[in-house]
Amino acid sequence: MEKRLEYSVDLLTAMAMKCIIKNLSFYQNSEFKALEQLPIPLKNSILKKFTTTGLNTKNVNALLVALINKQTTEINMTPFTITDNLLEKLCVCENMKKIYWFRDRIGCEFTSAGLINFLEHTPELTFLMLVKNDEINDAVLKCISNNCGKLEVLEIAGSENVTDAGLMYLSTMNLTSLSVIEANITDQGLIALSKGKITETLKELVVSRCNNVTHLGLKTIVKHCLNLTWFNLMNNANVNAAEVEDIDQILRIPLNQVFYDLTL
Numbered sequence: 001m002e003k004r005l006e007y008s009v010d011l012l013t014a015m016a017m018k019c020i021i022k023n024l025s026f027y028q029n030s031e032f033k034a035l036e037q038l039p040i041p042l043k044n045s046i047l048k049k050f051t052t053t054g055l056n057t058k059n060v061n062a063l064l065v066a067l068i069n070k071q072t073t074e075i076n077m078t079p080f081t082i083t084d085n086l087l088e089k090l091c092v093c094e095n096m097k098k099i100y101w102f103r104d105r106i107g108c109e110f111t112s113a114g115l116i117n118f119l120e121h122t123p124e125l126t127f128l129m130l131v132k133n134d135e136i137n138d139a140v141l142k143c144i145s146n147n148c149g150k151l152e153v154l155e156i157a158g159s160e161n162v163t164d165a166g167l168m169y170l171s172t173m174n175l176t177s178l179s180v181i182e183a184n185i186t187d188q189g190l191i192a193l194s195k196g197k198i199t200e201t202l203k204e205l206v207v208s209r210c211n212n213v214t215h216l217g218l219k220t221i222v223k224h225c226l227n228l229t230w231f232n233l234m235n236n237a238n239v240n241a242a243e244v245e246d247i248d249q250i251l252r253i254p255l256n257q258v259f260y261d262l263t264l
Contacts, residue, residue: 014045016042032063036066050064064086070094074099081108084110098128110133112135116140128144128153130157135161138165138169142166153178156180160182160184161184171198179208180210185207187214194220199221203230211237215240
């Protein structure tokens with residue numbers, strides 16, 4: 001009598017994923033259309049493998065479009081050339097929770113309108129990283145404030161079109177972690193932030209390489225964020241050693257970590 005082999009679903013999924021990845025070139029000429037028919041758990045397994053470790057294939061955008069689905073909850077945008085068309089395709093991911101965006105300006109060909117359209121379809125988002133693109137501006141932050149009510153962690157870096165108005169929009173959110181790096185903000189933006197309900201939830205704050213902020217703005221925001229447990233104020237050109245010490249005293253509670261750097 002022939003012996004039957006029994007495999008778990010997880011093992012079968014892993015075997016199928018390995019086979020498909022090994023033969024990706026077979027699907028490439030049709031822009032991976034055949035992969036659209038795969039079961040959703042298998043799609044998401046391949047997508048995770050693709051975006052975390054990388055796969056040796058051409059036309060990565062087409063592969064992404066073939067794999068994304070309503071149950072996709074996390075994506076690393078690093079491997080892709082980000083366009084408005086790609087962002088439009090991503091709107092199907094209505095349960096998206098985390099987006100990692102490590103790309104520099106190279107490889108980013110989207111507009112702020114395209115990004116806003118996508119973010120309007122991400123009500124479940126909890127983590128968002130946006131790095132180094134001038135299309136990330138105050139209008140984008142307004143969209144985030146209006147549409148991403150579950151967002152907890154927001155990282156913005158290298159976006160000169162983010163100003164005090166953008167911080168005012170963020171002040172109404174329930175963020176637990178906020179990073180603003182190389183932005184065109186001033187003390188007025190930090191003061192506006194300090195007057196919002198964000199001060200009730202914020203535990204981690206980074207204000208770095210924002211050369212228009214001074215001791216006044218940093219002192220004000222720290223004074224009002226009573227739950228702060230992690231603070232980074234590195235490389236702000238208009239803050240000196242005495243002012244850093246004063247801010248440290250205002251905190252009143254022992255921080256797990258306080259980071260600062262002074263130009264001598």
